[in-house]
Amino acid sequence: MASQNGIGAAVKRKEDARFITGMGRYTDDLGAHGQTYAMFARSPHARAKIVNIDTAAAAATDGVVAVFTGADLKADGIGDLPCGWLVKSKDGSDMIQPPHPPIAVDAVNYVGEPFALVIGETLAAAKNGAEALSVDFEELPAVVDLASAARTAQIHETVPNNQCYDWELGDKAATDAAFEKAHHVTRMDIVNNRLIPNAIEPRAALGEYDAAAGSHTLHTTSQNPHLERLVLAAFVNVAPEAKLRVISPDVGGGFGSKIFVYAEETAVIWAAGKTRRPVKWTAERSESFLADAHGRDHVTHAELALAEDGEFLGLRVQTIANMGAYLSTFASSVPTYLYGTLMAGQYKTPAIYVEVQSLFTNTAPVDAYRGAGRPEATFVVERLVETAAREIGMDATDLRRRNFIQPTDFPYETPVALTYDTGDYEASLDKALAHVHYAAFAQRRDASEAAGKKRGIGFSCYIEACGLAPSQVAISLGAGVGLFEVGEVRVDVTGSVTVVTGSHSHGQSHETTFAQIISEKLGVPFENVTVLHGDTGRSDYALGTYGSRSLAVGGSAIVKATDKIIAKGKKIAAYMLDANADDVEFEDGSFNVTDSNQSLTFAEVAFAAYVPAKYPLDELEPGLSEKAFYDPPNFTYPAGAHVCEVEVDPETGVVEVVQFVAVDDFGNIVNPMVVEGQVHGGLAQGIGQALLEHGVYDDTGQLLSGSYMDYTMPRADDLPSFTVDTTTTPCTHNPLGVKGCGEAGAIGSTAAVINAVTDALGVASIAMPATPETVWRTARGE
Amino acid sequence: MYAFNYHKPASLEEAAELMANADDGAYLSGGMTLIPTLKQRLASPSDVIDLSGIEGLSGLSLDGNRLHVGAMTRHADVAASTAIPALADLAGRIGDAHVRNRGTLGGSIANSDPAADYPAAVAALDATVHTNKRSIAGGEFFTGLFETALAEGEIVKSVDFCVPDSAAYEKFPNPASRYAVVGVMVARCADAVCVGVTGAGACAFRATALEEALSADFTPGATDGVAIDDGDFNADLHASAEYRAHLVAVLTKRAVARLI
Amino acid sequence: MNVTLTVNGTEHTLDVPDNTLLVDVLRGQLGLTGTHVGCDTSQCGACVVHLNGDAVKSCTVLAGQADGAAVTTIEGIGSPDDLHPMQAAFRDNHALQCGFCTPGMIMSAIDLVQKSEGLDEQAVREGLEGNLCRCTGYHNIVKAVLAAQQNMAQGGN
Incomplete structure (x- = not known):
């Protein structure tokens, strides 16, 4: 139905009422009777042996309830934090996963790694206790530089050359042959800078143990509470799955960093059981910098082979990816299956070969951060394409058009294992160029030149694989879990609807968009739909939530459940109206008998379902509540064209983003207001990577950018207003025709910015982030 | 934060006495630096002595060509003042709105953070710093990295600045913290040209080579070719010493351009 | 020590340790958890409240410094049934996603608009430099503040 609150409407959010009035409930807002506070003692060294930890003074500190070291957890049977994706090396061998105890036992391997926790009656007591720990470290030389990490000291006993795996994808021989016949080869060395996610809500956990029930409850800032529970139960051995409830209440942003199962919540829920007291921990921002999983951090050499007319013949990529000190929950998959598989981009490059060597260093673990692998892939492809255009003297947009996969080519099988279902890349590029007034760019450049500034324009035509993921494909490639989603639609007796989803919203607006789907499909007023999420006690x-999957996978599960509701409703209506079920249609919230004027409202059928007076209960169960699991048959492939225009002050090196246009194809759109907001946020992070943000360690492994004093977060006055628009080719394989929009902004934008900056300066490349001093030096030819 | 005793004295004498009697006391004015330091347990004073209860330490008054600014005057109030537009402009660019609503002139200069803004004005505007014990010439107040001429327990009461014929402040903010990577105030008082620089060195200073060049020829081009010795300049993640020296020249030039 | 605060119009006299921060009084003792803490270097702005009418970071004010003062928090400016124009503008312009920075952002924006006239986009962006948001890219926050400026000028708070 064309409901004003249905699919496609820019409905104001249900969530907002509580957030704008201060009534959100985030983990740190919660408390429990008799609550204690945990403080983690963290390594000051990037690499050291733990010779001895003397806990006596800490335990004797006023107000300290308990002191636990890694040895205590180990002795209690607490297992290592696992990595959920097994990647194999070229030679067929499994990746090497070093032991990752939640609390370090024998050695520490990055600054900030926890080696003990102190539980106090107050936070101050816990801090005092942590400071009273006497630790004997034997410092060892740290491995920090990624490019040379395979040739220096060995961090883990079981990991020679610090190499986790040496992976490949694509046809090497065919790619080498393509380069043999190339007319031109563009070669680039590319560093993708390390980022620190910085959701504004720091991670937090409140662990409780109910001795009467023998069960644990963990409130925590997780994007995926079921995964948290599975890992804590099955791998870490905190408690059996059925005796552990994980609840993610309101969560203040995630961007990937809250997918993972971390040491802190593991230790907190375990300690709650040991101390028989509620235990709470909330990260201070400095802890977030040190101990949240970081993002990106690649060193790459890439080459693009072109024919004389600009046709792409082959692409070769060699990447070293930083894993940090240990494998975080999904770390291994990010620079492989979420990276190498995207190297075709939007182009018909016939031969592609990607090699990725993942190495350990004495830095914080690196894992998925908004986009996860796909921004890195886009950066490689789109920097190469733009540079190739400049080298062969062709307009950068013309070179892209020359190589785009055409709408008639779908389904299109890439040489790197994906099958794109649909798209129209030229449509997005055309629209973006119209928005940016590309034809008048030369005049704008001249005006800047006259004012002593340098203006540049850059493009990025990205693609991403989202809607993670077809379980059987993922499992065949090493995933340790299925990647489906569940949706439950509970129709209440009075016809209102409660939706329970396994997806979690930490800003994405599920409570609104999922209600729009229900309103559209069942004709139930939007106000009468409640969406519940984030609780293992409520949903299957x-x-x-990750990988732009909530709507494409979670939303599809809800649609499947509504289909079951409608099917059952038709049967109930048929009995009530003495009609044949095949003759009952459901439209605009009514069950109608075809070729008659007989009809029942949805609410009437719902009531009848629970007051089953008129239908045979041996054939039809009472009630109207259905659940569906949805496993997608393919990834979805959002794609788009981003254009950035910058003005550079060559005297200071300051780059101003004067215009940013993003035209994205997300398939069908449920709530355009929400989609635009998602794009805005992604753009800020992508632009932030290009110009501002950098996680920097010094040679000894100390984090230099460890606070907002030194890590440059994009602020309001760093960014312009954005021009955001869409084109639409509906996804062909999910019931909503949707593709996902959460990561696109961060995936496409970074390359567009750097392409613009290098255009402005007339240089081949520049280091990221392109800070003022970097730009100033580059402009001077250094 | 470690535990401490909090005091809010009503007079300078009481404040000084509390300080003298404390094992390790710290004065608190706006708290914009001290409180974050305490929160991170980077300092552990036994006593925190809040100066905000002392009458007469805040406000601006004009006396001839001297502007008198009380030490507890908030940045927001200086930013809203009109006597020295360049000083108001400088104050309006310190930190963010919340910092300007709490932070004070006295607190800022007593801390002598190399990246604070006010020291550029103290250097450029022939300032005199008045304390509970004496007056200190602006040029002698900053003595090093986080070091001043203040004696143990001495309290800044006020600062007076010359009202220049014209002045301009140019700031290159640290993109992360928004402190000054470099800040330059250029002021013309009678025939003298003063160039006060913050951010570049261990503490604020006057760039005498630039002043000489500008005294001879007050045009933006006059600073071209003036050598700026970056030997003692700060270097960090955001700016090398060489880049800071370059910024000193560029910002000076831009300030001059605004004044002609 | 004892401190007396008038919070959202209600006077409270509280016994707190000398090293207590205003934000801890609000969140911990008064249960006003709408004021958030997002950093430890006084930069993110999630904790912004009004202290005697000025926007301040409540994580960087000692309870003793606020003794005798009037404090307004996000809970004190409107309710779901009676929103402040700035709250309404944030909702109407989709100026929030995860909601964590939102209370501080709204409190800063109200102070900005109340103390300025004729703010344009650039002035709003500069005026909000003390508040970090990781979700929205600020685009819709700026729109919301400009819209609220209109509504507040037309007789709203």
């Missing part, structure tokens, strides 16, 4: 096992 599901996989949560």
